[in-house]
Amino acid sequence: MSVETIYKVTLHPFINESIASLKAMTHLTGTSGDAFMDQVDDFRFKGYAVCSEVTGCINGVIMMHHYPETAIAIGNSVCETMFDEKYNHTEMNDELSNALAEWGNTIVGRSTDLLSRHNLEFNFSSPYFVHNFDDMEKYLVGVKEIVTVPITVEGVGRYYFNLLVRDVNFQTSGAKREESSGIANPHSKPLPTSSKILLVDDSAMIRKALKRFLNNLGYENIIEADDGSVAVAMVESEAPDFMFMDVVMGEMNGDEALSKIRANGHNVPVVMLSSVTDNALVKQCEASGVSGFIFKPIQANNGAEIIKSYLKIA
Template sequence: MSVETIYKVILYPFINESIASLKAMASVAGESDDAFMDKVEDFRFKGYAVCSDITGSLDGVIMMHHYPETAVAIGNAVCQNMFGETYDYSEINEELGNALAEWGNTIVGRSTDLHSRHNLDYQFSSPYFVNDVSDMDKYLVGVKEIVTVPIKIDGIGRYYFNLLVRSASISGGGLKRDESQGVANPYSTALPTDSRILLVDDSSLIRKGMKRFLSQIGYTNVDEVDDGAKAVAMVKDNCPDFIFMDVIMGEVNGNEALKAMREAGSDVPVVMLSSVTDQELIDECQALGISGFIFKPINSENGPQTLKDYLKIA
């Protein structure tokens, strides 16, 4: 199997989504260099990686791989873009970790969603993070090939995509995403500013950003939870006036929480958020009655206006 085939079928969507997310979430430009075959015996862990296991016709791991200083710079840029403030941390802390997790989850989520649309016979695991050098040896067991693509970032440095291949039997051409513009709120009457709004997202970065954006447009009565199950409980016990809810979360996903709310008789307006633009998922949520669907990312420049456009009830 050629480098070109692996790049086009597996890596191409990840490369494109990462460069697009750099621009949207960190306001920095990136570009990819040519793919090449890395020597397995010379491969070294650089210090920080977002990974997804691949099973099926391809057995391996895909990594978005950084030196720690590059990860810190990207994390600072994501925070700065989200909050409109200067960030200058020198090491990965909880806040940068949350920012990098949101960036990595967005890239992997959108890329694996694109793969799934083409009925290919391999699957990706949920993304996870590796930042311990001692953890890397187990990923190299049985690896026969490593395809590497460097990504250059203006003013920051490089990170790398590595595809660690144990075995593979795939064919095909490149995959391309059709850009989605989201699903607009169909109403025209704004939600009163003293209304109670609930934010449901497992990313503390997103909750912090959205809470700030809401405050900027006059909404300060805001609660937040990090899982769909908690949102269902809050709607049952003390119903909010409006909900912004992420789709992919830990215990209970947003679409499942939405269904539970509707089955319990709640008609609270809900706007869904996701980095995954799966049309079946959108159709499912619309059938349950939503007031719009926002596709991430959002940031300090577009966040306040985006939320204002969706905060309509009649």
């Protein structure tokens, strides 16, 4: 299969979304270079990667691949945009890893959603991270082709998109990025500032950002959960007045948690958050009774305003 075909069908949405999300979440400017075939035997791990397994009509791995210095610079920029503070970390740490995870989740979520609209029958795993050079060998097992696209970040350096292809079988064309603003809260009565709000997200960075936005709006009674299963239990034990809940999490996704919360007889208002803009998912959550659906990313320049527009009941 030609580089052009694989790139246009599979990588192109990731490249477009990567550059768009780079601008939105870091205020950095990226430009893509030409796609080329990497030699499998000569392929080398550069130090940090966000990966997603691809199954279905393509079997392989999508890899967003950074040199350490580029990963650190982008991670600092994501944090600065999210929290409106200067970040100058010089080494990879948990905070920067969380920032890159959120950036990667947004890119993969939006890109896979766009691809799914074209009936390509792709399946993508949740993004995960590779830090160790020794881990690379297992990803190369069975790989027949590697398509690489360099992305140059102005004033920072480069990162790369790699598609490690084990097998492929599809027929279609590329997808176009679409802007998504979310599904608004239909209610009009503001949530009292004394209310207890539960934040549910497996990203500590997102919980930190949401808590800061809520504090700026006068809400101080904030509790947190890092998984849908924990959220279900906390609704029972803590009786929150309002919830913001991510969709894609580890043990239990937010849509499943929402269904369980409703099955348990709780009518707490829930606003869902996700980088995945799939209409079927939105309708499924709406059927379980949600008070809105926020499409990520949100950051310092618009976060409080967006959150405030969803803090309504009845």
